[in-house]
Amino acid sequence: MSIAQLTVVGGGLVGAAIAYGAARSGISVRVLDQGDAAFRASRGNFGLVWVSSKGNKMPRYARWSREAVTIWPELHKELLELTGVDTGLHQPGGFWLGFSEQDVEARADLLKRINCEVGGEIPFKMMEPSELKQFLPGLGSAVVGGSFCALDGHANPLMLLRALHAGLKEKGAETISGVDVTEIRRDPDTTQFQIIGRDGQRWKSDRLVLAAGLGNANLAPQVGLEVPITTTRGQILITERLKPFLDFPTNKVRQTREGSVQIGSTSEDVGFNDGTTTDKIEWLARRAVATFPALANARLVRAWGALRPLTADGYPVYQGSTSCPGAFVATCHSGVTLAAIHAFVLAPWMAGLTCAPPDIECFLGDRFRDPNASFSHDH
Template sequence: MTVDVVVVGAGIVGAACARALARRGLAVTVLDRRGAASGTTAHGEGNLLVSDKEPGPELVLAQHAARRWPSLVAELDEELDDELEEERGGERGRPGRGFPPLEYDPKGGLVAATTAAGAQPLRDFAARQRGAGVDAQEIDVASALELEPALNPALTAAVWYPEDAQVQPVAAAEALLASARRAGATVRTGVEVVGALRDGDRLVGLRTTGGDVPAGAVVLAAGPWSGVVAARLGVSLPVRPRRGMVLVTTRMPHVVRHKVYDGDYVGATQSGDAALQTSSVVESTAAGTVLIGSSREQVGFDERLRVAVLREMAARAVRLFPFLADASVMRSYLGFRPFVPDHLPIVGPDPRTPGLWVATGHEGAGIGLGPVSGELLADLFTGAAPAVDPAPFRVDRPAVLAGDVETTEEAS
């Protein structure tokens, strides 16, 4: 049977694409070689940020996402609660609904400089963002300590971002997939793409380890593996993995109240350097743990633990929050982010290959931007007026067409 659309990737971006397309009446099948939300989505911190983005197209998309997330959470809550009500024969009750909460928390973010050299660049960055409509409030040390009493008082500058938020990424992706299923989508896991089905130049489906999947269109939303999958379809796509690591403490009283990071984080996110870069990102979770990041390096799909990276991240975190020197770390994890040379997501049709659509390249912003990227793709697919200008994210922009990417079967 031919479906309207087959989506490759069941992370948050693929789930968002599936939901948006299925809710518009299209027959959708989602494929993932592993489990749903088991790749990049499961290895992030759930950041929903405007604070780390330079004025430009990505910030515009992030601002749209910040406005969209509260209503999306409400929609998913209502949908999934309705679904449980049906299963219970009319009994309604969110506290015991059986689906994990999304843990959406509009708690705001605090960016701090801890050196004299870092103070003015942070203030200048915030001023540029204010010019683009971001609520970026420069505050003094006393105000920063009022927001975060455990913060190191030896700050040189601080900016408060009330629009920043956090969500539990796996729960959010699973909820989007559940909503997509409710709209008629099918999700198949343990199915790997091995090639293309073509009618002349047109892509008309996929060859997979689970058999051929004929489709009117293919959406490639495989995160950092998008370059590998694209190569199997005969397409060049410059998406590379950029590895990041996170430390997780044991549970403790809720000391860190907001998302807090040092001013170096912004530079790390925007850098194209393949070498290791670290910055301090600290935040609490609803479970009572503290997440400590972050690192960025391009080492392919190398999953080996590097203790030196964790040590550097921990040292940076202690400079922000001295109390963490006595905290116990119970685990660490790493993940791969989809890196694109110009640091912009790729969303839309690929004019080189009729029938192929792309939604990838969000790097560390996929959780925050995933839902609106899925809606943007669905708008373009169905001819609806998009909420943001899609041109900066098009597949055929120079940075994408000129980029080269090495793919390995080992990464698949």
């Protein structure tokens, strides 16, 4: 059933993908974006389109990620044809590289378990250094083994964000920047939502998606939803442009289409500090050189940090409100990997056009309500 207005709070990768997915389906879409003042997770995203090792404690997430990477080329093609913006998608497969036999054995056990739990849908191959070097020339002797998944790849997070926003414009969506949403109200008579900004601006909407990243922690409870969110800081380094030498993305370094090498990343519990630190920069640089010794001669040109939203167990929260029908929340840590499934599967559901995706209950925030439950994540 068509609706008059869908408002998405949050214009980052998650919000923009959902908004674009609704707009391409013919829905009237408004995006309220905090703008450059927001803690943009895309700034610190390593850019991997990655399924390997996802879903260790939640098989549904492994299948969700697999579906996402499978339909990513469709999103890339559509955005390129619509906007002319290239997301940089390249899916030749990807490598995880380990520095100890213990880590490599643990990796093999993890991938085998996940693959079995999802019925063999996520293939992988463990490789010795001699085989790895056939694909990754110049690999350092510190690497003692690794894994390969043919489904994996990488993209440019910032170009993806640009393409989504350009696509929103082409589809007639309204994007309002510089908005810090602080309050959500629902009129019981009209069933419309009133969205209020810190500066007093107000908007009405028939349907609402909260995709505000870290801001969801404060906004979701206002519509009866549970989204406990913490922050994790990721620091990333980037080199000058180099002659192409790395045809595959790895979990430690990847070479962009432009030639620069991206080195990442950290996962730090530092609250709302999105700065950089000398010790982490040094650690990342040393690890990169150990992986590919030739990088010792490369000049670093930039280092930055960014905050990413993270739930207690590391898995997404996708949920519609029962107390405020028409309101939804979307929070996840993998805005690049999941961009296509957010646009093509999640958005139509939240826009009221389709039924809920199968087994979506695995992602409900209600799982955090149990006072006796304990959670941990792998990030």
